[in-house]
Amino acid sequence: MFDHLPRATLATLPTPLEAADRGSADGPRLWIKRDDLTGLGGGGNKARKLEFLCGEALAAQAKALVTVGAAQSNHCRMTAAAGSRLGLEVHLVLSGDAPVRAPTGNQLLSTMFGAQMHYTGAAESHWGELEIAREALTDELAEEGLAPGSIPIGGSTATGAVGYALAFVELIEQCAASGFVPRAVAVTSSSGGTHAGLLAGRAALIATGRLDAATAPDVVAIGVAKGVNLGHPDVAALADDALALMQVDATVDPEDVEVDTRWLGDDYAEPTVAGAAAIDWAARRGGWLMDPTYSGKGFSGMLGQIDEGRWTADDDVVFIHTGGWPALFA
Numbered sequence: 001m002f003d004h005l006p007r008a009t010l011a012t013l014p015t016p017l018e019a020a021d022r023g024s025a026d027g028p029r030l031w032i033k034r035d036d037l038t039g040l041g042g043g044g045n046k047a048r049k050l051e052f053l054c055g056e057a058l059a060a061q062a063k064a065l066v067t068v069g070a071a072q073s074n075h076c077r078m079t080a081a082a083g084s085r086l087g088l089e090v091h092l093v094l095s096g097d098a099p100v101r102a103p104t105g106n107q108l109l110s111t112m113f114g115a116q117m118h119y120t121g122a123a124e125s126h127w128g129e130l131e132i133a134r135e136a137l138t139d140e141l142a143e144e145g146l147a148p149g150s151i152p153i154g155g156s157t158a159t160g161a162v163g164y165a166l167a168f169v170e171l172i173e174q175c176a177a178s179g180f181v182p183r184a185v186a187v188t189s190s191s192g193g194t195h196a197g198l199l200a201g202r203a204a205l206i207a208t209g210r211l212d213a214a215t216a217p218d219v220v221a222i223g224v225a226k227g228v229n230l231g232h233p234d235v236a237a238l239a240d241d242a243l244a245l246m247q248v249d250a251t252v253d254p255e256d257v258e259v260d261t262r263w264l265g266d267d268y269a270e271p272t273v274a275g276a277a278a279i280d281w282a283a284r285r286g287g288w289l290m291d292p293t294y295s296g297k298g299f300s301g302m303l304g305q306i307d308e309g310r311w312t313a314d315d316d317v318v319f320i321h322t323g324g325w326p327a328l329f330a
């Protein structure tokens with residue numbers, strides 16, 4: 001399903017699957033899939049997407065990468081690290097203005113990895129404005145002969161999503177080695193590519209008879225940005241496009257696209273009380289580092305669903321820890 005696709009080796013895989021405390025006394029067995037430990041440039045979910053996105057760019061003779069994100073984008077930081085590993089010039093189109101003092105968090109790391117930062121002054125959630133700026137910069141770099149690999153927000157193309165189809169397969173194999181099929185796999189979702197990839201992986205395993213449709217885990221996305229909260233049908237379409245790239249004859253039922261939008265709070269990157277409590281839970285029970293924009297909010301949604309009694313003590317549920325710790329220092 002994956003071997004025919006161009007791929008750059010960037011991530012340290014497989015990532016560990018660790019047992020956690022139960023979220024409540026009668027709650028499910030809880031597992032943490034440590035995709036915060038993918039290795040590349042401080043780790044996180046984007047390393048898996050970038051393996052396929054950079055593979056595609058290198059196959060097209062790219063000499064540069066361009067991508068886009070919020071001021072504290074983990075995706076941009078990891079793209080910067082990928083470029084430094086692969087010898088590609090990296091340009092990041094960011095929301096907000098250049099920091100007045102020294103850069104912090106992901107911006108500091110992106111600068112260390114040698115990326116060129118292009119601040120647009122755009123608001124955090126104005127993705128459309130950012131994408132227009134990315135396209136303009138891509139054209140400029142193409143005219144300079146750099147044949148840039150141009151990556152939309154979050155790396156959420158079908159090619160990027162393939163990285164998470166592979167992650168789903170890896171996870172199910174790890175669970176099988178520990179003797180269980182999870183009841184649910186929960187993940188933090190923003191631009192939707194991670195979610196779409198997991199759904200594609202699930203559909204691929206069902207289509208190839210490696211997972212029973214009746215007992216296949218639910219994929220539960222916790223939405224932390226308005227983009228994905230509004231875009232359910234796009235997640236199914238993206239997953240279908242990823243399946244086509246993988247040459248798997250299957251589609252995702254839009255009914256299987258589940259985005260829990262209740263944990264976003266006021267907006268993207270606006271901290272929530274539940275998110276802060278989830279960050280403390282993770283830090284104090286497992287030494288896991290979560291952040292207020294992504295994994296902390298996502299994990300708060302999962303803990304919230306455990307509190308609501310969605311799963312029983314006989315169920316195993318997995319939270320995919322997608323990373324994001326550098327924002328703790330921003």
Ligand SMILES: Cc1ncc(COP(=O)(O)O)c(C=O)c1O
Pocket residue numbers: 044045073074075154156188189190191192193194195294295322323324
């Ligand atoms: C730490 C972290 N978790 C989760 C996500 C969400 O991934 P996606 O954009 O594929 O929905 C991101 C995206 O930037 C992220 O940085």
